[in-house]
Amino acid sequence: MSTRVRRAVAALVAGLMTMSLAACAGDDDAGTDSFRVGLLLPSRAVPRWEHSDKPLIEQRLKQLCPRCTMEYANAENDAARQRQQMMSMITKGVRVMILDATDTRALRSSIQEAHEAGVQVIAYDRLAEGPISGYVSFDGGQVGRLQGEALLTAMGDRADGGNVVMMNGDPTSPNAAWYRRGALSVLKGTVKIGRSYDTVGWSTDNAHANMDAAIAALGPDRIGGVLAANDTIAAGVISALKKAGVRDLPPVTGQDADLDAVRRIVKGEQYMTVYKSFRAQAAAAAAMAVALGRGEELQEVATTTTDSPTKKHIPSVLLTPRAVTVDNIKQTLVKDGVYTIDQICTRELRSACERAGLAP
Template sequence: MKAFLRNAAVVVAAASTTVAAVSCGAGTGSTSGRGNAPKIGLLLPDATTARWETRDRPLLEKRVKELCADCTIEYANAKNDVATQQEQMDSLITKQVDAIVLVAVDARALGATVKKADAAGIPVIAYDRLAEGPISGYVSFDGKEIGRLQGRALLTAMGHKAHGGRIVMMNGDPSDPNAVSFKQGALSVLQGEVKIAKSYDTLQWRSETANTNMSAAISSLGAGNIDGVYAANDGLAGGSISALKANKVHPLPPVTGQDAELAAVQRIVVGDQYMTVYKPFWPEASAGAAMAVAAARGDSLGRIATDKVRTRDGTTVPAVMLTPVSVTASRIKSTLVKDGVYTIQQICTPQLRAACARAGLT
């Protein structure tokens, strides 16, 4: 947690320094090269993962406005459709926006459109997912560490079954570089400890696909022969848990997750899901907004992005890499509630009061 706080402080301080430098150099009437006020595109991948619309979008828009009062934001959501997001990128290029914040539906498929934006002189900031093509910057969390946190938590929850037990892996979309990192990190912990009885890659991170795959795994392995479930995010965890319940698997095996969705936190409280990975939204949004504003104004990203990442084509780009946090029932209050992500009242609906009391959420 201390590492995360240090990273967060660096991001906020860097963003403030950059804005101060821009203000001193250009004055309040500064303009972009394309119009009277900088225009920033914001492209999100889907509306099924709760965080994009409920957390990232409002925080990004708020921070952009704080850093650049005259900036305008061109927003669109691809609704999990690659062709739609490609069209949205083309539209932003036609509108000659000054920078684009992109959460790619499919990192590889969007590579050509990122190249078109670069050719048009429009910097692209890859947000949360490392897009392919000539991006100008990247902000996210250490994907392999997320997988390691999930793997370690699963082994802890499995207890004596952690040595030789059978697990099902519900991985994310293989076209998402983050999903590949999560899987690699998890395998570095799990391989040699447990038997991976079934492993599935989930196109477009669809929870309904996870539900179908978990039902197939139960049919193949038997309801009593699954000792743990590695689910790469909370959506896949929810789909897997629904299938386990529908097939009358009891007790439920421990299930991992990621993104700290409210529904997942409530599942953790009642014991249906063991853990989630909390990726603090504000530091990520703050860094993404600061990078977008700097890029839109033609400023260096160096003061904000003190890390580096290597893209698929071998290019090194400026990055902000933040520290993820593992959250089990005993840590909800000291992380998510303390940070203001959710209130106890939001988590503890009337039907969850008894479970919340057991979890110390009072």
């Protein structure tokens, strides 16, 4: 992403609320807004969906369009269930759907049905296939590059010939491949990829099982680092390493800045995570939904375009992720109000927090 685009995105995020609220107040027709927006999230396995995305999107929608209502459904990682949820929302008369697809290909026909019913669909976090109207996410290639760079830094001299285990995301998600390509652009030719696994459902249990297999194949002391695609996967990796009796844990990456992951970073069990401002992502999705619901174009919201396998030039917002290690938790997550120091620093972590400069 170019510097100019990054500046544009930063300006967008800062101005989304002001711009959209002004539109609500200044448009004579705004007072009659009363359409429904559907929000469909993929699972409860990853904490961010229920704890961050849902409440933030709902809050933004209410601020941007006070008379709009939101219909919500969680697919529990079941594509068939999500298809049923989409059909139900079409029947209920939603005008716009914000969709994080459990399976981007499997949902293509449902997105087509929504389109034919006059319902606009915004792809949220994952680029769905079919006639979508907008897309909001983070630069997945940069997420992977941040993870790969952090892993090399943490491995230090061990990076020369050290075995890295790739613990990728769910193969049904295009983001998983995006993250992997970004990571490999940094790691390939520098370290040896000892084993590589896909993690169905982004599940901690599946990640644990895959890490058990990696330990059995490589040996517990021959793993120099683990590229874990997100924090849920990292949790399974670390539990498997502990179960195998590994005391000097290799560096493990993550993503999503889950609270448990931040605490693992403070304890020294996980090396890093990738922080993505869910508030900015929710604001962009809500602004898109309100604009589309009013029949407006997305030029005032979108900062770039993206091509999917089925559609070109989709109006998009791709936000910039940030790497978080123990050294910058205060400057990132605490500063942005994601967590307070009291939330991070439980009683058992008090000493570790003091060492990290996070004492209350």
